[in-house]
Amino acid sequence: MEERMPSRFSLAERRGLYRAIYERRDIRSQFLPEPIPDAVLARLLDAAHHGPSVGFMQPWDFILIREETVRRAVHQCFLEANRRAAERYNGERRALYESLKLAGIMEAPLNLCITCDRERRLGDGIGRQTDPATDLYSTVCAIQNLWLAACAESLGVGWVSILNFDGLRHLLRIPERIVPVAYLCIGYVSHFPSCPELERAGWERRQSLARLIHFDRWDVQDDGRAEEFLSSATTDRLPK
Amino acid sequence: MEERMPSRFSLAERRGLYRAIYERRDIRSQFLPEPIPDAVLARLLDAAHHGPSVGFMQPWDFILIREETVRRAVHQCFLEANRRAAERYNGERRALYESLKLAGIMEAPLNLCITCDRERRLGDGIGRQTDPATDLYSTVCAIQNLWLAACAESLGVGWVSILNFDGLRHLLRIPERIVPVAYLCIGYVSHFPSCPELERAGWERRQSLARLIHFDRWDVQDDGRAEEFLSSATTDRLPK
Numbered sequence: 001m002e003e004r005m006p007s008r009f010s011l012a013e014r015r016g017l018y019r020a021i022y023e024r025r026d027i028r029s030q031f032l033p034e035p036i037p038d039a040v041l042a043r044l045l046d047a048a049h050h051g052p053s054v055g056f057m058q059p060w061d062f063i064l065i066r067e068e069t070v071r072r073a074v075h076q077c078f079l080e081a082n083r084r085a086a087e088r089y090n091g092e093r094r095a096l097y098e099s100l101k102l103a104g105i106m107e108a109p110l111n112l113c114i115t116c117d118r119e120r121r122l123g124d125g126i127g128r129q130t131d132p133a134t135d136l137y138s139t140v141c142a143i144q145n146l147w148l149a150a151c152a153e154s155l156g157v158g159w160v161s162i163l164n165f166d167g168l169r170h171l172l173r174i175p176e177r178i179v180p181v182a183y184l185c186i187g188y189v190s191h192f193p194s195c196p197e198l199e200r201a202g203w204e205r206r207q208s209l210a211r212l213i214h215f216d217r218w219d220v221q222d223d224g225r226a227e228e229f230l231s232s233a234t235t236d237r238l239p240k
Numbered sequence: 241m242e243e244r245m246p247s248r249f250s251l252a253e254r255r256g257l258y259r260a261i262y263e264r265r266d267i268r269s270q271f272l273p274e275p276i277p278d279a280v281l282a283r284l285l286d287a288a289h290h291g292p293s294v295g296f297m298q299p300w301d302f303i304l305i306r307e308e309t310v311r312r313a314v315h316q317c318f319l320e321a322n323r324r325a326a327e328r329y330n331g332e333r334r335a336l337y338e339s340l341k342l343a344g345i346m347e348a349p350l351n352l353c354i355t356c357d358r359e360r361r362l363g364d365g366i367g368r369q370t371d372p373a374t375d376l377y378s379t380v381c382a383i384q385n386l387w388l389a390a391c392a393e394s395l396g397v398g399w400v401s402i403l404n405f406d407g408l409r410h411l412l413r414i415p416e417r418i419v420p421v422a423y424l425c426i427g428y429v430s431h432f433p434s435c436p437e438l439e440r441a442g443w444e445r446r447q448s449l450a451r452l453i454h455f456d457r458w459d460v461q462d463d464g465r466a467e468e469f470l471s472s473a474t475t476d477r478l479p480k
Contacts, residue, residue, distance in 0.1 A: 008394050009256055009260075009392045010252060010256070012253055012256065013255055013256025013392065014256055014393070015253055015256065016249055016253025016256030017256045017257050017260045017389060017392040018283075018287065019253060020249075021287045021388075022290055024290075026292055037472075038469040038473070039473045040473075042469060042471075042472055042473030043258075046449060047258065049452070050261055050262055052264070052266055052387070052399065054401055055438065055443075056436055056439060056444040058446070058452075060452060061452045061453075061458075062452055062453050062454065063454040063455075063456070063457070064453065064456070065456050066456065067456045070456050070457070081370050085366075085367075085370070088369065093364070097366070102367070122447065123438065123443070124329075124443070125328065126325075126337070126438070126443065127342070127401040129321075129324070129328065129402070130321045130325070130401060130402055130403055130404065131401050131403075134401045136373070136376070136377075137380045137383075137421065137422075140377045140380035140384070141380060141384040141387075143381070144291070144381045144385065145261050145384065145388075147292070148385075148388065149257060149261065152253065152254045152258075153249075153254070154248050154249070161367045161368065162367055162369070162370055163371075164370065165370060165371065172456075172457050173457045173458045173459050175458065178458070181377065182377075198295065198363065198366070203296065203364070203366065204295065204296040204297075205296075206289075206296075207298050207362065212289070212298075212300060212301045212302055213285070213301075213302050213304065214301060214303040214304065215304055216303070216304070216305050216310050216412075217310070217411075217412050217413045218303060218355075218413045219413050229281070229282060230282045230285070231282075232277075232279045232282055233279045233280075233283050233286065
């Protein structure tokens with residue numbers, strides 16, 4: 001179908017945005033030791049800082065972690081948590097779990113903890129009274145901005161969610177009101193895998209988008225109708 | 241500083257990603273009635289579906305809302321919540337609050353509720369044991385993908401967080417285990433404002449990025465050092 005409005009973005013610009021979305025990966029294994037130039041890191045942080053935030057609250061902070069002693073201690077927080085997490089699985093699934101590399105804390109030249117200040121007074125609470133979690137959501141939007149910008153800058157990012165967070169708080173001296181939302185490993189990579197690691201390893205598959213679509217109300221689903229309108233994009237899809 | 245690694249993205253492609261990040265706005269006032277072509281909407285939903293998710297859990301669903309009766313009822317949920325929210329402010333601040341347009345539910349041709357299924361079993365719990373909120377975070381990453389793709393497609397998006405969520409759940413028949421994370425208004429716009437509405441209206445200002453940066457630990461801040469490395473990007477910054 002023809003677009004009804006002139007596109008303000010050139011085709012190459014639109015392709016850049018979609019490439020970042022489709023090529024972005026959660027990187028754990030492919031980090032190279034090359035340092036990240038200051039100018040590139042500054043662009044990533046500025047991209048995050050231009051994420052949307054409820055009431056323009058800007059609840060985020062960025063802890064840049066390069067010191068080896070700190071990273072080594074965080075790596076211990078990961079190892080402890082990962083050992084406990086593995087115990088949840090049995091048999092083949094356990095063996096598969098243990099074969100997965102789930103963090104690149106020591107390999108990536110930069111670790112970055114992105115936090116949310118739950119008591120930041122900027123924005124005066126506007127938009128946050130009906131859903132107090134929106135400050136956390138704002139922080140995640142900032143994180144996704146950074147993740148996509150990193151991809152466009154040829155940098156891999158891995159989000160480490162398997163951590164002893166009490167240990168992490170203590171190590172990084174994070175106050176009570178501050179939530180460490182994401183612990184990221186960032187660095188140049190040997191390559192970007194063409195699909196998610198967990199898909200490649202056979203842990204999980206991508207779901208059909210059509211089955212996740214509802215019409216006007218939750219209980220109105222129609223795979224045929226959803227597939228039909230989704231297929232209209234195939235002739236007009238930007239390269240993945 | 242020179243980049244150490246060849247960039248896989250062309251300059252125009254990188255610019256496209258950064259343009260989307262810097263030009264994206266939370267739209268409430270500029271919606272046009274033109275419908276969104278199916279192919280464009282399909283690209284937005286596919287962009288969201290390619291967000292990162294903990295353990296490849298893909299916890300999101302998409303409720304496309306076009307029926308006027310449903311939108312009118314949601315608009316009531318907004319009006320009720322907004323009336324209560326306004327009561328929090330006094331004097332000039334109250335007058336300013338009441339002058340703000342905070343939702344475009346009736347003007348935007350499409351409303352989209354993006355939800356998180358807290359019990360979805362995909363991914364078998366991997367990565368979620370140390371931080372159970374990561375499924376919500378994954379959903380927000382998907383939302384930010386969609387928001388940026390919309391901007392590149394010349395579509396405005398407004399995230400309505402001021403809502404009576406119990407009323408919304410009832411209206412859209414959303415089951416208990418499902419969290420409505422975002423209620424979005426989407427449509428073509430007359431223009432994209434050059435800065436956030438709340439900044440333009442004098443409600444809040446953008447903070448200095450340098451003051452949000454910490455080195456290795458929360459309690460190590462150094463504005464001079466942060467400003468110095470951030471300024472390295474100014475000569476090399478992509479157009480905003």
